[in-house]
Amino acid sequence: MEVIRLNQVSLWRRTQEEFSYDLKKTVLSIAEGKFRRPAKKQVLDRIDFVVHAGEKVGIVGANGAGKSTLLKVICGILQPTQGHVRVAGQIAPLIELGAGFDLELSVRDNIVLYGVLLGFSRQEMKARIDSVLAFSELEEYALVPVKALSSGMAARLGFAIATDVQPDILILDEVLSVGDESFRNKCKQRIEQFWKADATVIVVSHDWQFIQQSCESAIWLEKGRVKQFGDAQQVVEAYLASTWTFRTQETKS
Amino acid sequence: MLLSTKTNRSWTEFQHYWELLQVLVSRNLKVRYRGSILGVYWSLLNPLLMTGVYTAIFGTAFAAYYGNSLLNYVLAVFTGLVVINFFSACTTQALWSVVSNGALLNKISLPTSVFPTSMVAANVFQFIVGVLPLLVIMTLINSRSLLNVLVLFLPLISLALVCLGIGLLTSSLFVFFRDLPYFYELTVFVLWLSSPIFYPAAIVPASVRSFLILNPLLPVIESIRQITLSGMHPDFHLIAQALLTGIIFWAIGFSCFRAWRHSFMDLL
Numbered sequence: 279m280e281v282i283r284l285n286q287v288s289l290w291r292r293t294q295e296e297f298s299y300d301l302k303k304t305v306l307s308i309a310e311g312k313f314r315r316p317a318k319k320q321v322l323d324r325i326d327f328v329v330h331a332g333e334k335v336g337i338v339g340a341n342g343a344g345k346s347t348l349l350k351v352i353c354g355i356l357q358p359t360q361g362h363v364r365v366a367g368q369i370a371p372l373i374e375l376g377a378g379f380d381l382e383l384s385v386r387d388n389i390v391l392y393g394v395l396l397g398f399s400r401q402e403m404k405a406r407i408d409s410v411l412a413f414s415e416l417e418e419y420a421l422v423p424v425k426a427l428s429s430g431m432a433a434r435l436g437f438a439i440a441t442d443v444q445p446d447i448l449i450l451d452e453v454l455s456v457g458d459e460s461f462r463n464k465c466k467q468r469i470e471q472f473w474k475a476d477a478t479v480i481v482v483s484h485d486w487q488f489i490q491q492s493c494e495s496a497i498w499l500e501k502g503r504v505k506q507f508g509d510a511q512q513v514v515e516a517y518l519a520s521t522w523t524f525r526t527q528e529t530k531s
Numbered sequence: 532m533l534l535s536t537k538t539n540r541s542w543t544e545f546q547h548y549w550e551l552l553q554v555l556v557s558r559n560l561k562v563r564y565r566g567s568i569l570g571v572y573w574s575l576l577n578p579l580l581m582t583g584v585y586t587a588i589f590g591t592a593f594a595a596y597y598g599n600s601l602l603n604y605v606l607a608v609f610t611g612l613v614v615i616n617f618f619s620a621c622t623t624q625a626l627w628s629v630v631s632n633g634a635l636l637n638k639i640s641l642p643t644s645v646f647p648t649s650m651v652a653a654n655v656f657q658f659i660v661g662v663l664p665l666l667v668i669m670t671l672i673n674s675r676s677l678l679n680v681l682v683l684f685l686p687l688i689s690l691a692l693v694c695l696g697i698g699l700l701t702s703s704l705f706v707f708f709r710d711l712p713y714f715y716e717l718t719v720f721v722l723w724l725s726s727p728i729f730y731p732a733a734i735v736p737a738s739v740r741s742f743l744i745l746n747p748l749l750p751v752i753e754s755i756r757q758i759t760l761s762g763m764h765p766d767f768h769l770i771a772q773a774l775l776t777g778i779i780f781w782a783i784g785f786s787c788f789r790a791w792r793h794s795f796m797d798l799l
Contacts, residue, residue: 292797299798301708354640356796377638382562394554395639397547 280366281447281478282329282352287361289322289351289502321347323502324361331446332476336489336510338517339499345482348499349449352480367446367478368397379432381425385416388424392439406442413468414438415461434461441468448472450481486514548642555649556656563653571660578612578662585729596731606669606760611728613662614752617654618694619719624650625698626705626715633799643792644785647702651695663687666759673762682765686754689777693747696777696784703791706798722746747776 293316307313321344329335337345350356351363353371378395379388389410393403411417414434416427424432441448450469473479473492483489489496489510496513498506506513564570585608590601597603628646629636636643670679705711726748727735735743743749750773757766 292794299707299709301710301714304708350637355637357793371639377635380558380562383558387558387561391554391558394550395635395641399546400550400554 279331280328280364281331281333282327282366282480283362283364284325284327284352285362285364287322287325287351287358287363288320289347289356290318290359291321291347292316293319321502322351322358325502325504327497327504327507329478329480331478333495334473334479334481334493336493336496336514337480337482337499338484338486338489338496338514339505340521343499344502345499346451349451349480349482353449365447369447369449370396370440370445371449377436379424379436382423384421384423385411385427385435386420388435389439392436393442396440398443410435410438410442413442413464430458430461437465441472444472444475444477447478447480450479450483452483486518490514544642548645551641551645552649552652555645556653559649559653560656571657574657574661575665578609578616581612582609589729593729593731593734596733603760607756608729610666610669610756610759611726611752613658613666614690614748614755615723615726615728617658617662617690618697618748619723621651621654621694622697622701623712623715623719624654625694626701626712628698629702629795630705630709630799636796636799643795644699644788647698647788648695651691651698654694655691658687666755670759673760674758674764675762676764679758679765682770683755683758685770686751686758686773689754689773690748690751692777692781693751696780696782697747699784699788703788703795706791706795722748726752728752747780750776 304313325348337348339345347356349371351358352365353369354363354365355371378392380391383391386407389407390400390403393406394400407420411420414431414437416431416435419427419431424435427435448469479493481489481493493510495508496510497504498513498517506516582605586601586605590604594601594604597607625647628650629643632646635641666683667680670683701711701715725743725746727743732740732743750769754766754769754773757763757769
């Protein structure tokens with residue numbers, strides 16, 4: 279069964295540097311006849327691929343190749359300028375955990391808030407407060423405002439909420455490094471559990487060994503294009519080979 | 532089959548929106564009042580204090596326009612102030628709502644309009660708990676008619692629609708223009724002075740008065756005063772005018788927001 283399908287997806291984004299955020303400047307530049315429409319840059323270029331249920335797909339590529347942007351398009355955060363994205367099932371985005379917390383609210387309230395932001399219902403989240411607290415080992419802090427937690431604790435909480443229910447599709451931006459050693463093992467176990475339990479996983483990582491070991495297929499992105507899509511071993515090798523020739527050329531010159 | 536999955540989907544989307552609205556409003560109120568219900572009544576302090584100040588300064592000078600009654604002047608100022616306070620609180624908070632949640636919108640796919648809407652909804656809740664009982668009591672004493680109390684909700688609904696429309700508009704404009712708060716503060720001040728809150732509309736020269744019609748709050752204030760203070764049957768002509776203004780402003784705000792929201796993500 280197809281879970282994710284990207285059909286000729288292109289994305290153009292405004293470059294922020296030259297854009298004036300000022301009403302005053304904009305009005306004045308129009309008055310002086312100097313107004314230009316903000317320039318746009320192509321970030322993704324006609325991307326096509328299909329992911330089937332239970333598949334684990336790694337995305338590799340240099341910095342700025344559009345890996346994180348591609349994840350955002352799959353999650354529905356960015357709308358493609360052209361093309362279509364089809365996703366069947368619930369997505370759990372683990373892109374930098376804890377973005378939805380309100381620092382003033384208690385841990386309990388934040389569990390409900392963050393869960394609803396992720397698309398669960400309030401009732402569901404209220405029923406899950408205890409299991410989230412147990413997994414994140416924050417039972418004693420249930421009524422404490424989140425601002426009193428350490429950053430590691432907050433990340434633990436974020437991970438626990440986002441993964442309390444097994445999602446159909448798990449999106450990982452970089453392999454997780456949450457909290458201290460013991461919690462990191464716990465996270466790993468939970469992710470491995472998803473891995474075995476037939477969840478569809480898309481992971482962006484610079485850790486190519488991890489992708490070769492844990493993913494079946496891989497996508498190599500270069501300057502917003504799919505350079506290669508196929509068996510993880512081959513794609514990663516090809517990607518590494520390209521960086522090697524690039525480096526040897528550099529050392530020669 | 533295709534149709535049913537489509538309606539199902541929009542139903543779950545609506546449910547998600549509703550859930551989001553509930554958690555965001557309750558977060559807003561919790562942070563604002565930290566669990567003390569009495570905190571809502573702090574919001575009454577401002578209009579009551581200002582009513583006192585205006586009455587002390589302008590009361591005797593303007594009483595002649597209010598049937599030579601200082602009490603009528605006090606009530607007229609109070610009703611005007613609660614409307615303009617509600618408006619400025621709603622729209623100013625809504626203005627920041629999209630930009631300040633920018634980091635979140637970059638991480639999770641959410642219906643953007645829920646942020647300005649939740650700001651207006653939180654203020655509506657506060658209004659219902661704090662100010663509305665006072666307005667209802669005033670209406671009952673002055674008109675002795677339940678019809679007036681029931682009808683009172685119509686101009687209030689139109690007030691909420693005006694605020695929602697302008698809130699959607701300012702929140703989306705703020706994404707593009709980060710110096711907007713400065714201009715918006717000026718706009719609110721102009722609206723504030725051009726609404727007959729502490730002065731009778733009759734003192735404005737006739738040539739200027741026709742411009743006051745542009746003020747979206749004018750029909751709302753007039754209609755609320757007519758229902759709560761005049762002691763007469765509600766003037767449905769005024770109510771219709773208020774509702775129409777509300778719908779127009781909501782429609783403008785909503786369509787601008789819809790048209791622009793796709794460009795938000797590049798700038799947040």
